[in-house]
Amino acid sequence: MSRDVALVLSSGGARGLAHIGAIQELLSQDYRITSVAGCSMGALIGGVYAAGKLDDFREWMKTIDRKKMLELTDFSFSLNHLVKGSRIIEAIMEFVPDVPIEQLPIPYCAVATDYLSGQEVVIREGSLFEAIRASISLPTFYEPVRRGDMLLIDGGVTNPIPLNRVVRQEGDLLIGIDVSGHDYKAQWLMHQELHEKRKRSTSLSQQILNRLLPDNLDFNYYTMLSRTSSIMIRQNSLLMAQLTHPDVLVDIQMSRFSGFDYDKSEKIIAVGHQKTHQALMAYTTQ
Secondary structure: OEEEEEEEOOOOHHHHOOOOOEEEEEEEEEEEEEEEEEEHHHHHHHHHHHHHOOOHHHHHHOOHHHHHHHHHOEEEOOOEEEEOOOOHHHHHHOOOOOOOOOHOOOEEEEEEEEOOOOOOEEEEEOOHHHHHHHOOOOOOEEEEEEOOEEEEEEHHHHHOOOOOOOOOOOOOOOEEEEEOOOOHHHHHHHHHHHHHHHHOOOOOHHHHHEEEEEEEEOOOHHHHHHHHHHHHHHEEEEEEHHHHHOOOOOOOOEOOOOOOOOOHHHHHHHHHHHHHHHHHHHHHHO
């Protein structure tokens, strides 16, 4: 017998491609998604699913390599952002038509943040792609979106996994897919292993590099700010889960994939399949 699911998809950059695997795993096990809420990449995947174009989006992602990522990056000379963000949305709109959110077959909402007031903004109506574009507006990277009197940036700043915003029906399951976390310990162990391997290398060029490059090359202002932001987002997502008590929380902490690994979509999707399968099996056997 199928079960209705109110599905919530977190922020996480390219790691959010795991949401595709999660959705497909739910459907393969006869769960019926009756509403969806998303933040940042979760808003994009959730919106594409609600529009009935998830399979098309997955096929398109298979065409993404480093060269195409560069082609889709419309750099800006602004002081407050690096990328305009229009080119990527226009590319997706070629096979996912923009529609009013109210006309989607299931309730959908995207979460953004108003930079001016600092408040969370839940978008339930209007242009689907304006909502997605606002929700993915990573601060300093993408250009913020103006909507009325608001200046909208990434929803992960205020509510990275909006479990409290999805539309609920009596008897449904609240399922959250959280890809906001990194497995930092595993990343550190991988880095140490690679560092030791390089030190043991007999290659002359590698030995020269070992002498020229400092051991802590990856410990800098950028990595400090990036990890600090990631840790804060992760803690906010854990707090939201504690407050809302979802029936199933698929916690996907990745060590091998970063927020910009869009050219590794199939591998990340496979992680989403696997982790969601494990979480559903644990839920049904408890």
